[in-house]
Amino acid sequence: MRFLAIMGLFASLFGVGCKQAAQPQQSTPQQPQMSQRLADIAVFALDHGIESIKDGADPLIPFVISEKADGKRKLDRYMADTLEESVAQARLAVSRLPSEITAYAIAHDGYITIEGKKYDAILVEASERGRTGAVIMAQRFIPKTAQQSFQRVGNPALLREEESRLR
Numbered sequence: 001m002r003f004l005a006i007m008g009l010f011a012s013l014f015g016v017g018c019k020q021a022a023q024p025q026q027s028t029p030q031q032p033q034m035s036q037r038l039a040d041i042a043v044f045a046l047d048h049g050i051e052s053i054k055d056g057a058d059p060l061i062p063f064v065i066s067e068k069a070d071g072k073r074k075l076d077r078y079m080a081d082t083l084e085e086s087v088a089q090a091r092l093a094v095s096r097l098p099s100e101i102t103a104y105a106i107a108h109d110g111y112i113t114i115e116g117k118k119y120d121a122i123l124v125e126a127s128e129r130g131r132t133g134a135v136i137m138a139q140r141f142i143p144k145t146a147q148q149s150f151q152r153v154g155n156p157a158l159l160r161e162e163e164s165r166l167r
Contacts, residue, residue, distance in 0.1 A: 034135060035128065037103055041067055042126035045105035046139045046156050048075070049122035053109070056144030060122065062086040062108035064093055066101045083108065091125075094165040103128035104166055112138050112159065119153060127164035134164040 034042075045065050053060045063077045078089040090106045097104060105126040112121045119140040127134035140153035 037067075038126060038128050038131070038135065041065060041073075041103045041105045041128075042124050042135060042137050043156060044073075045107040045124045045126065046122055046137060049107040049109075049124070050139055050141060050152065053122075053141075054144065054150040056150060060107070060109040062090045062106065064090050065105045065107075066094075066097055067103040068100055069102045091165060095167070097166060099129075101129070101166070110138075112140065123159075125162065125165075127166050129166050131164055131166075133161040134166075136160050136162055 045063075048063075048065070049060055061077045061079050062083070063075055065073055065075050067073045076090075076093065078086045078093065080086045080089055087106070087108050090108070094104050094106060103126070105124050107122055107124045110121055110123040111118050112123075113119070120143055121138040121140045124137045124139075125134050126137070136159045137156055138159055139156045142148065142151040142153060144150040
């Protein structure tokens with residue numbers, strides 16, 4: 001059911017931003033087709049990212065989830081001096097994953113802009129072996145502060161598709 005909610009929400013995003021320099025969507029592409037495996041790992045990464053930051057204690061350390069054909073997953077975190085360097089390390093690690101890895105997701109903190117309003121978001125890039133494109137997804141949130149509790153905003157949404165790092 002959650003997969004259907006994700007698929008139904010994709011057209012609602014107009015602009016994209018990221019603390020790590022994502023580019024705005026210039027045109028409305030055709031909605032990419034996602035296998036259940038790809039949707040599962042992308043949503044798992046979004047949910048894990050949200051769970052990692054909802055207490056408000058620490059920022060999200062970028063991470064990679066890699067998955068083998070048997071469904072076994074591994075999570076690795078990448079921490080450098082800046083968010084940009086951490087995400088670059090995660091992306092490089094994905095490009096070097098061994099052939100037994102069938103899917104991946106990279107997650108990091110960022111933001112998206114919708115109708116001129118900026119939102120904090122967990123951003124996820126995910127793909128699977130044999131697929132040329134990687135989906136870029138986001139889950140908006142309002143961070144926990146002394147005055148307010150943590151809140152998810154809306155449903156996960158597909159932002160765009162980029163080239164897959166898994167060869």
